[in-house]
Amino acid sequence: MKAGVGLLSALALFLLMGAVFTQRPRPKKPSRRPATTKKPVVAKPVVPKPVFPKPVVPAQPEPQEPTDFPPPILGPPSMYADCPRECLCSPSYPNSLNCENRNIRVVPVIPGRTHYLYLQNNYISEVKAESFVNASEVRWINLANNRIHRIDKQVFEKVPSLLYLYVHRNQLKEVPPGLPASLEQLRLGRNHISKIPAGAFSKMMNLTLLDLYHNQLSDSDLGRNMFKDLKNLMQLNLAHNILKKMPDGVPNGLIQLFLDRNRIDDIPKDYFKGFNHLAFVRLNYNQLSDKGVPKAVFNISSLLDLQLSHNQLASVPLFNSHLEHLHLDHNSIESINGTLICPLPPQGLQAIQSDDSLVPKLRYLRLDGNHLNPPIPLDVIMCFRHLHSIVI
């Protein structure tokens, strides 16, 4: 009997060590800006790999669920009786519940005093309503970087005051149904979303940020009325999906529209009509050519930053005198005519000589990776007198 116990505890120790050493490497933080330069690829000679005979591995039982992830990290005893053991409850921040980076698999029962709930960087796969029975005061929930594939609809009925919901870097296949209308920020980037239930964003009149970056959304997933109620939306990020068309029915109060890394090849002529606050438009890494870009489509007076890198444009689109940054690198531009693209006031070139406020505001221009050679044409310099950086 004794030998049996010894063997068992050795096995337990072995499993425990296994658990300690199988820490999942954390994915790197995403960089805020998409990379705009591509290093030249140097072809390496292909060296055939040496072939080794396969080592004979003795048959081993599949690791069981408890050894898949490291065990939850328990915090010190708290002065709050309702503080879950795997979280930290600081007396200085009684409304915050810090459960991030603690190998949690199941959302603990949230104390009623919680406003700010941090659950990012764990191993949660499902979010259930029972954890939120007392969580009616919760304003922010951060569930980023877990393994979530499902959030119960009833969860959102328990948190009627929710303002920020961050669920980026998970395994959702659709936008969770039943999201509360109170939301102001919704981050669902880096999931596997290919479906948005009808009315998913309805009545969200206070939503200012919607991030669906890096999912699998196609044109048919974004119905015409999808964004209809989002009267206060300021930032919409649909980059890195599989869109072929510009999304329909985008609220025209937007300030930022990010559509990088899709397959868009065409922009309707009046697409941006009525967008009076739009300042940042990114369409890097699409399939835009002159044919799909009406000449004056980007002549939007509020626009400050326009990014059209890595497309197939052969000419420079017209833009407004207020534009400050223009990215046109890695296209097929062969020449640039400063006279043609200069956004002059009706009075003409003479006027900008005498009135500095009329000089076009362009300060930064990227043109590298095209078929252009220095020098920069004189008419470009004459027109864009605020230009202090131009990359050819």
Ligand SMILES: *[C@@H]1O[C@H](CO)[C@@H](O)[C@H](O)[C@H]1NC(C)=O
């Ligand atoms: C919810 O809060 C009430 C009142 O504070 C408490 O009695 C109850 O135990 C709590 N429920 C859970 C599941 O913690």
Ligand SMILES: *[C@@H]1O[C@H](CO)[C@@H](O)[C@H](O)[C@H]1NC(C)=O
């Ligand atoms: C939107 O915000 C206003 C002001 O904070 C608030 O009165 C209103 O109830 C909010 N709307 C929703 C749907 O939560």
Ligand SMILES: *[C@@H]1O[C@H](CO)[C@@H](O)[C@H](O)[C@H]1NC(C)=O
């Ligand atoms: C660009 O927009 C301005 C108003 O901001 C307008 O006066 C001008 O005619 C437009 N240019 C073109 C080429 O459409």
Ligand SMILES: *[C@@H]1O[C@H](CO)[C@@H](O)[C@H](O)[C@H]1NC(C)=O
């Ligand atoms: C640039 O465009 C203007 C106006 O269309 C034209 O008159 C001029 O010849 C062009 N310049 C060059 C170098 O092609």
